[in-house]
Amino acid sequence: MTDLAIAASGLRKSYGTKTVLDGIDIAVPAGTVFALLGPNGAGKTTAVNILSTLISPGAGSGPVRVGGHDLVAAPQAVRGSIGVTGQFSAVDGLITGTENMLLMADLHRLPKAEGRRAAAELLERFDLVEAADKPASTYSGGMKRRLDIAMTLVGDPRIIFLDEPTTGLDPRSRHTMWQIIRGLVAGGVTVFLTTQYLEEADQLADRIAVLHGGRIAAEGTAAELKRLVPGGHVLLRFSEPQAYEAAAAALRGAGRDDESLSLQIASGGSQRELRAVLDELDAAGIEADELTVHTPDLDDVFFALTDPADLAAVPHQTKETVR
Structure with missing residues (x-):
């Protein structure tokens, strides 16, 4: 467990009579990419919001540790070790790219000189130097997403939550974002990814979990999940x-x-x-x-695990973690 960047046991969340998460277990080794897949409304964003301390776990949840810290007992310590890029950009379009970066540096209480250095390095790293002094409202979708992730990295987090980071991007921008994510992981960062693009999970994730009906329907590597579904x-x-x-x-x-x-x-x-x-x-x-x-691909797996009409055709072992 000491090598896990994220460890959650029996994670639950309900709103009134609606159960969103029904006791899911999550284990993400440090320095890897973990992808959480599921149809709209499956609870992916709720899981991210809990693990990033934006909302509290539901009653009956088991222990949750993020970055080695107890989520409930030490939420401030968790926040100090993570970065979050949500579905909707946190970029302020009324100010420049540089000003967005310096704003994040101020929020992290970095000394002025250190904040300017971090902003300059990240703008260069994400190929935003030429646009740095232009209003972010003039940026393309791909540029805004790169700036969004650059802002997330100002505090040098070791764990990053990316909630559908490439939604709405064109294929070239999506591939650029994949390169960025691979670069982060190569530097030792742990990435918790939710996505609607199955190819994205196939390309990036070390392990994938499929969330359906508030539970983890299957978990494993992409290759392991593909073997669960007949049809080759x-x-x-x-x-x-x-x-x-x-x-x-x-x-x-x-x-x-x-x-x-x-x-x-x-x-x-x-x-x-x-x-x-x-x-x-x-x-x-x-x-x-x-x-x-x-051969079966993640599309086949996804449809088989999330379509009630197909679920009966999936072997029983898909209800458990693949070893």
């Missing part, structure tokens, strides 16, 4: 009906689509399984016009 297959397409029929006869058990002249063979996507399919075709003297391999 090899798809073969043919242009000639004769070749299609011959392949169907050779590959018994393959799913047929007579309209598109395609066959679907269940597969986990391994090299051995793919070679077996190709060997069967070679032995029968058949060549497919098109071959594609589909």
